[in-house]
Amino acid sequence: MAxxxxxxxHKYYGNVHAVRGVDLTIADGEFAVLVGPSGCxxxxxxxxxxxxxxxxxxxxxxxxxVVNDLRPRERNIAMVFQNYALYPYLTVGENIAFGLRARKxxxxxxxxxxxxxxxxxxxxxxxxxxxxxxSGGQRQRVAIGRAIVRKADLFLxxxxxxxxxxxxxxxxxxxxxxxxxxxxxxxIYVTHDQVEAMTLADRIVLLRDGLIEQQGAPLELFExxxxxxxxxxxxxxxxxxxxGILRTDNGGAAVAFQAGEGLNLPSAKARLLRGANGQQxxxxxxxxxxxxxxxxxxxxxxxxxxxVADLIQPTGTRTFTTIKIGGVDAxxxxxxxxxxxxxxxxxxxxxxxxxxxxxPASGLVIA
Amino acid sequence: MRIGKLPARxxxxxxxxxxxxxxxxxxxxxPVYWLFMISFKTPDEIYHVPPLWIPGQxxxxxxxxxxxxxxxxxxxxxxxxxxxxxxIAIVLGTLCAYSLARFGTGGENLAMWIISQRxxxxxxxxxxxxxxxxxxxxxxxxxxxxxxxxxxxxxxxIWMMRGYIVDVPLELExxxxxxxxxxxxxxxxxVFPMVRPGLMATSVFTFVFAWNDFLFALVLTRTEVIxxxxxxxxxxxGQSNFWAKIAAMSVLGTLPIFVAVSVMQRYLVRxxxxxxxxx
Numbered sequence: 033m034a035x036x037x038x039x040x041x042h043k044y045y046g047n048v049h050a051v052r053g054v055d056l057t058i059a060d061g062e063f064a065v066l067v068g069p070s071g072c073x074x075x076x077x078x079x080x081x082x083x084x085x086x087x088x089x090x091x092x093x094x095x096x097x098v099v100n101d102l103r104p105r106e107r108n109i110a111m112v113f114q115n116y117a118l119y120p121y122l123t124v125g126e127n128i129a130f131g132l133r134a135r136k137x138x139x140x141x142x143x144x145x146x147x148x149x150x151x152x153x154x155x156x157x158x159x160x161x162x163x164x165x166x167s168g169g170q171r172q173r174v175a176i177g178r179a180i181v182r183k184a185d186l187f188l189x190x191x192x193x194x195x196x197x198x199x200x201x202x203x204x205x206x207x208x209x210x211x212x213x214x215x216x217x218x219x220i221y222v223t224h225d226q227v228e229a230m231t232l233a234d235r236i237v238l239l240r241d242g243l244i245e246q247q248g249a250p251l252e253l254f255e256x257x258x259x260x261x262x263x264x265x266x267x268x269x270x271x272x273x274x275x276g277i278l279r280t281d282n283g284g285a286a287v288a289f290q291a292g293e294g295l296n297l298p299s300a301k302a303r304l305l306r307g308a309n310g311q312q313x314x315x316x317x318x319x320x321x322x323x324x325x326x327x328x329x330x331x332x333x334x335x336x337x338x339x340v341a342d343l344i345q346p347t348g349t350r351t352f353t354t355i356k357i358g359g360v361d362a363x364x365x366x367x368x369x370x371x372x373x374x375x376x377x378x379x380x381x382x383x384x385x386x387x388x389x390x391x392p393a394s395g396l397v398i399a
Numbered sequence: 400m401r402i403g404k405l406p407a408r409x410x411x412x413x414x415x416x417x418x419x420x421x422x423x424x425x426x427x428x429x430p431v432y433w434l435f436m437i438s439f440k441t442p443d444e445i446y447h448v449p450p451l452w453i454p455g456q457x458x459x460x461x462x463x464x465x466x467x468x469x470x471x472x473x474x475x476x477x478x479x480x481x482x483x484x485x486x487i488a489i490v491l492g493t494l495c496a497y498s499l500a501r502f503g504t505g506g507e508n509l510a511m512w513i514i515s516q517r518x519x520x521x522x523x524x525x526x527x528x529x530x531x532x533x534x535x536x537x538x539x540x541x542x543x544x545x546x547x548x549x550x551x552x553x554x555x556x557i558w559m560m561r562g563y564i565v566d567v568p569l570e571l572e573x574x575x576x577x578x579x580x581x582x583x584x585x586x587x588x589x590v591f592p593m594v595r596p597g598l599m600a601t602s603v604f605t606f607v608f609a610w611n612d613f614l615f616a617l618v619l620t621r622t623e624v625i626x627x628x629x630x631x632x633x634x635x636x637g638q639s640n641f642w643a644k645i646a647a648m649s650v651l652g653t654l655p656i657f658v659a660v661s662v663m664q665r666y667l668v669r670x671x672x673x674x675x676x677x678x
Contacts, residue, residue: 134579178574
């Protein structure tokens with residue numbers, strides 16, 4: 033068990049500044065997910081914590097000790113790799129025991145821990161087999177087994193589910209979450225998949241261009257993004273961003289789109305926008321905040337909007353419908369049977385209480 | 400298609416193929432067959448007209464002479480020189496290759512520069528080497544030949560092993576480093592098992608190179624350390640050729656290669672084809 037503290041970590045690859053001064057504290061027992069688009073430095077950061085890369089600047093502190101000068105094997109960490117990294121010439125049992133043998137653990141203890149781990153992961157029947165005789169999901173279990181038998185202070189996962197098909201990925205995601213509940217070791221998990229990040233994390237650390245863009249609990253990042261990038265990265269389908277111009281007067285505020293359309297903003301938002309009259313903004317509306325208008329009176333902050341359904345993508349539970357707002361395509365997530373045909377005119381209600389307004393110049397959320 | 404019986408057309412094609420393959424095989428195997436047969440013949444039988452396909456009786460006097468006169472020591476010399484030099488070249492070369500593959504030692508061009516050493520025509524360097532060896536007193540000894548063959552095999556080993564090592568997924572090594580091994584243990588417990596087929600194939604080739612070398616052995620040896628190819632030439636006389644000795648010695652000299660290739664066959668095929676993909 034250990035906490036992790038990074039301060040001022042920089043990493044260069046030749047001329048590429050991959051990690052540009054990261055400060056990060058991960059509490060003991062926390063499940064932290066490093067997420068971001070490819071090239072954001074998340075894997076580099078993880079490898080730096082593991083000791084597989086040396087930082088060019090800054091300190092890495094695990095369990096209260098600076099480990100910059102320690103080799104990977106001296107950091108008492110366990111790591112699961114994207115391509116499983118199983119030794120093809122060893123059986124499953126020998127693969128799981130590899131780290132324990134390397135550390136000269138007594139053979140009785142090895143056997144006990146291997147069978148415990150295999151039991152926990154449901155691979156007890158495969159111990160005599162070779163990795164090539166296993167499916168992708170089973171191999172990933174073996175890789176996880178190899179990590180948990182070590183009883184390390186810190187678990188690192190480098191995109192462990194990327195090579196699995198969608199269904200298996202859902203299954204393994206659940207297992208990893210359960211595993212964390214059972215063994216409560218600090219875990220740092222790298223992924224580019226925002227669904228994995230949202231579902232697994234106690235805390236999401238969203239990286240962009242080698243810097244932390246925002247960190248916090250999953251729902252905090254989802255509902256209160258600090259930048260347009262965070263708003264756009266989390267959520268599926270992505271948030272709709274519609275360009276417009278702010279109009280404020282007498283404590284009220286509205287956004288005017290091109291072609292004369294506009295939306296009145298709730299008073300809570302209007303209060304934050306005093307003096308911003310005439311400013312260009314991107315209006316961020318999540319697909320989930322659209323609904324079919326019921327005909328009755330609308331709640332505070334909910335505005336009516338009439339649109340024509342263009343593309344219709346039913347998923348079974350929900351139907352994603354592409355409509356035009358302010359001259360741009362936007363996706364509305366409606367009930368399965370809310371819309372039936374292309375070209376149908378639908379009366380929608382948009383919940384603007386959770387709208388985000390982004391300054392297009394700075395990328396920051398202003399309200 | 401009926402089970403157990405091919406349609407006539409397919410059967411004909413198959414028959415032609417086997418016939419072709421059989422003919423080619425016979426053509427290639429004939430000299431080997433003839434060599435073996437001569438080694439068992441008596442002098443009369445060797446010069447018999449028309450040639451005898453099979454000796455009257457299998458007799459080993461041709462081999463006996465080689466043992467009695469101590470000529471077989473040449474085989475022993477070859478074994479020592481080829482075995483030790485390939486062993487050293489494999490160990491040193493694999494470590495160099497690891498360094499090139501994983502640490503990028505010497506930049507991008509060092510590997511090419513190293514293999515280019517192997518492209519020098521041996522005849523161009525044999526006399527300078529001879530002069531240096533005379534000066535250093537290395538002529539006609541094991542050490543000189545072992546040193547030379549090691550030097551000549553190293554570039555080949557480095558080049559081949561670099562290709563095999565590059566193919567080992569880096570995560571396997573990184574995982575082992577995290578799990579508690581140091582770099583030497585990683586090479587021994589992870590890289591070595593992963594490249595074993597390539598290593599075996601490369602060993603066979605380095606051994607064969609040293610075993611078959613004639614030029615250097617001829618120039619750099621006199622009386623003390625005569626290797627098998629050089630010994631063979633002693634049987635070609637100005638007046639006559641000792642065909643019986645030539646044949647028996649050739650058979651003895653072929654056996655170690657035959658054994659090595661048979662034992663390593665399973666690795667050879669995999670190793671060579673691995674190298675064909677990348678290397």
